[in-house]
Amino acid sequence: MSVLINETRMTVESRSINEGFSRVAVAAFAAQLDPTVEELSDIKTAVSEAVTNCIVHAYEKQVGKIYITVGIYENQTIRIKIRDRGCGIENVRQAREPLYTTKGGERSGLGFAVMESFMDKVTIRSNVGKGTTVTLTKQICGRCKND
Amino acid sequence: MPVSIRNSQDEVTAIIEGEIDHHTATEIRKCIDESVERIRPKLLKIDFSQVSFMDSSGIGLIMGRYNTMKIIGGKVEVQNPTPAIEKILKISGIQKLAKITKTQEVSK
Numbered sequence: 001m002s003v004l005i006n007e008t009r010m011t012v013e014s015r016s017i018n019e020g021f022s023r024v025a026v027a028a029f030a031a032q033l034d035p036t037v038e039e040l041s042d043i044k045t046a047v048s049e050a051v052t053n054c055i056v057h058a059y060e061k062q063v064g065k066i067y068i069t070v071g072i073y074e075n076q077t078i079r080i081k082i083r084d085r086g087c088g089i090e091n092v093r094q095a096r097e098p099l100y101t102t103k104g105g106e107r108s109g110l111g112f113a114v115m116e117s118f119m120d121k122v123t124i125r126s127n128v129g130k131g132t133t134v135t136l137t138k139q140i141c142g143r144c145k146n147d
Numbered sequence: 148m149p150v151s152i153r154n155s156q157d158e159v160t161a162i163i164e165g166e167i168d169h170h171t172a173t174e175i176r177k178c179i180d181e182s183v184e185r186i187r188p189k190l191l192k193i194d195f196s197q198v199s200f201m202d203s204s205g206i207g208l209i210m211g212r213y214n215t216m217k218i219i220g221g222k223v224e225v226q227n228p229t230p231a232i233e234k235i236l237k238i239s240g241i242q243k244l245a246k247i248t249k250t251q252e253v254s255k
Contacts, residue, residue: 016170023200041200041231048202052169098238105214106172108206110239117238 002074006032009069012051014059014084022068023047029070030078033140042118043078043138049111050082050134056103058086058132080136088128096124150178157189160226164197167205176208180215189221196227196251205232206239213244224248 008029012018023044030043047068054066069081089095096116101109115122119136126132149171153160161179165171183191191212195201213223223245228236236247 016168019168019170020166038231044200045202045231045235048168048200052202052204056169106176106204106207106211108203108210108239110203110206113238114203114235118234 002077004071004073006072007069009067012066012068014055014062014064014066014086016052016055018066019048019051019055022051022066026068026070026080029072030140033072033076033078034142035140036142039138039140039142043080043136046115046118046122046136046138047080047082049115050080050136053111053134054082054084054086054132056107058084058088060087075139076142077137077139081133082136083131083133085131088130089124089126089132090128092124092126149175152178152182154182154186154188158192159183159186159188159190160192160194162194162197166200167198167208168200168202169204172204172208176211179212183212183215183219187219187221190224191216191221192224192226192248194226195229195232198229198232201232201235203235203239206235206241209241209245222246227251 010025012022026047027040027044030040051066064084064086067083071079073079094100096112098113099109101107115136119138121137123135149163149165151162159182163175209225216223225245225247227249
């Protein structure tokens with residue numbers, strides 16, 4: 001990763017009302033890269049998926065803290081780290097599989113698939129009983145190059 | 148109300164407004180299911196033209212309604228998705244379960 005230009009950190013509680021707040025806050029910080037409407041929408045969607053995972057899975061039966069770090073790097077790249085101290089993922093490979101869900105019914109099992117297709121890179125580090133860190137990376141081409 | 152419902156004899160059209168995520172989906176689901184249970188339509192049209200944001204919870208919402216409609220012998224149609232929503236619909240492969248139609252030009 002190249003040189004860090006700017007960074008922000010925030011902590012939110014794992015309440016579903018914070019899904020909207022988190023994605024909008026990250027998008028507001030990402031705005032300094034002058035992203036296109038589509039790029040901004042991609043970032044918001046990926047963040048929404050990751051934060052929802054913390055609420056629905058990591059802290060399923062409790063309220064815990066979600067730590068979000070957003071970094072802007074020299075080569076027009078944004079890196080968003082979303083960390084929880086929840087239950088952890090036993091089988092990360094399985095969790096990444098499209099349509100795999102432990103919840104059924106109203107959950108589509110597409111969270112990680114969406115993150116992967118909307119961002120350039122998605123890494124997951126997880127320890128059972130300790131928590132999970134999802135890192136989302138995307139290079140922003142921005143409006144200037146598209147015009 | 149995040150959903151306005153229009154119904155004719157065998158059809159229910161649910162027009163969703165605002166954002167669809169895990170937080171808002173519960174309320175939206177309740178609104179739609181209430182009408183579906185009361186009217187028991189042959190076709191449930193869900194209109195996305197007024198939706199400003201949707202993550203995979205929206206796909207879960209469509210899948211859930213598909214299952215409900217299947218039980219009562221009906222179908223689901225997805226109407227007027229915006230380009231951002233189309234992108235996520237594509238990943239999900241939901242078009243195998245629900246027809247995607249456009250009745251109007253949707254901006255952005």
